[in-house]
Amino acid sequence: MDGPHHLGEPVATLAHSADDRLMPPRVWPFIFILIAGTMAPGIVRAQEIVAPAMRNVTPPGFTPAPAGEGPLVREVLPPPPPEAPRWRRYFLPETTDAATFAVRGNLAIRIAGVAPPAIDEICAFADGTPWPCGRTALHQFRMFLRGRAVECLFPYAPTLEAVVAPCRVGVTDLGLWLSRAGWARPSDLATTEYVAAVAEARCAARGIWQGTDPPDFCREP
Numbered sequence: 001m002d003g004p005h006h007l008g009e010p011v012a013t014l015a016h017s018a019d020d021r022l023m024p025p026r027v028w029p030f031i032f033i034l035i036a037g038t039m040a041p042g043i044v045r046a047q048e049i050v051a052p053a054m055r056n057v058t059p060p061g062f063t064p065a066p067a068g069e070g071p072l073v074r075e076v077l078p079p080p081p082p083e084a085p086r087w088r089r090y091f092l093p094e095t096t097d098a099a100t101f102a103v104r105g106n107l108a109i110r111i112a113g114v115a116p117p118a119i120d121e122i123c124a125f126a127d128g129t130p131w132p133c134g135r136t137a138l139h140q141f142r143m144f145l146r147g148r149a150v151e152c153l154f155p156y157a158p159t160l161e162a163v164v165a166p167c168r169v170g171v172t173d174l175g176l177w178l179s180r181a182g183w184a185r186p187s188d189l190a191t192t193e194y195v196a197a198v199a200e201a202r203c204a205a206r207g208i209w210q211g212t213d214p215p216d217f218c219r220e221p
Helices: 018-022 133-145 174-181 192-203
Strands: 009-011 047-050 072-075 086-090 094-097 100-103 107-111 150-154 162-165 167-169
Touching (some): 107 174
Antiparallel strands (some): 094 100
């Protein structure tokens, strides 16, 4: 789809909805792994040296402060805390593969928990016939989105260029949809639900596994 929305519109809803499952606890330590490279390694709080007052400026009726020796040190206020993660809505994001969006022209959002086939990946049916599963996965993903707004959960930073985050369309978890449809493999961030959905797709020969023989674990009782 063309025309990425230039800004992510914050979505201040569903703080305690059923969609909280889109952000499983084990995902959080990794979700912002690509953000870390954009942050400063440390913050040095600058100090300003101020010369002591040369005259008493205490208002009438107040006890003057004791005279100090040496310069005064005025500390700069610390920077504000980082923004908390929240859902951000994007209209008509440009899909670059079956699990990645390009928004604002320079921000890439990868759906957490899934590893899509590369755009030029070629799969093979059971008889060895090749077929372009990477481009087919992207086409099927675009057909599912049908121009609907996509929402992703992450904290914003001005220098952010790439992020891995849970994403959804309405109440549909996109990572889970891709897993069940067979258009993605589980990534290192995959939840047990994602892994089970991918196994189900393989056993049913859906998505990138269509036309293939089911693996041995599908026949286990």
